[in-house]
Amino acid sequence: MPLVYAQETEVSAADYIACVGASKLGPTRPLGNPERLQAMLDGSDLIVTARDDTGALVGIFRGMTDWAWVCYCADLAVAESSQGNRVGSTLMDTAANILGPRVSIILLALPGAEGFYQKIGLTQTNACFYRDRTDRT
Template identity: 70%
Template sequence: MSIICAQETGLTAEEYIACVGQSALGPTRPLSNTERVQAYLDSSNIIVTARDTNGTLVGLFRGMTDWNWVCYCADLAVAESYQGKGIGGTLMDKAAEVLGPGVTIALLSLPGAEGFYKKIGLTQTDAAFYRDRTHRS
C-alpha cells in the first residue's frame, strides 16, 4: 500500500466528511452540515492530505497559520482502517515541512489521543485554554 501526502487546495466537504467520519474526530465535527464544513475548509490556509493509490482521501491535516510563527492544527484525522500505519505522523511531518522551520504547530488533543501526539514527538503542556463556541451545529 502506497500513501501520498501532499499540500492540497480545493478539498471538498464531501471528501472531508467521508474521511473524518471514519475517524475518532468524526463525532466532534458538524459532519451533517456540508455547507459549514465547506466554509471552514475554505477558510483554512493549509491542508495536507493523505491519499491511497486510488486517490481516496484516507487522512488529513487542516490548519490556520500566519506562515511565520504559529500554525493551529484544527484537524489531524486518519480513517480508522488506515490507522497504525504512520500516516498521522507523516501528515504532521509534511505540514511542518510546508510551514518551514520557524513555525510552531499547536493543537488541542481529543481526550485519549495524547499518547499518539507524544509518540510522534509533540510536546505536551497544561496551559491550553479555549472559549467554547456559542452554537454547535
C-alpha cells in the same frame, strides 16, 4: 498500498466527511452540515492530505497559520482503516516541512489521543484555554 501526501488548496466537504467520519474525530465535527464544513475547509491556510491509490482521502491535516510564527492545527484525522501505518505522523511531518523550521504547530488533542502526540514528538502543556462555540451544527 502506497499513499500520496500532498498540500491541497481545494478539498471537498464530501471527501472530508468520508475521511473524518471514519475517524475518532468525526463525532466532534459538524458532519451533518456540509456548507459549514466547506467554509471550514475554504478558510484553512494549510491542508495536507493522504490519499490512497483510488484517490480516496484517508488522512487530513487542516491548519490556520501566519506562515511566520505559528500554525494552529484544527484537524488531524486518519480513517480508522488506515491507522497504525504512520499516516498521522507523516501528515504532521509534511505540514511541518511545508511551514518550515520557524513555525510551531499547536493543537488541542481529543481526550485519549495525548499518547499519540507524545509518541510523535509533540510537547504537552497544561496551559490551554479556549472559549467554546455555542452553535455545534
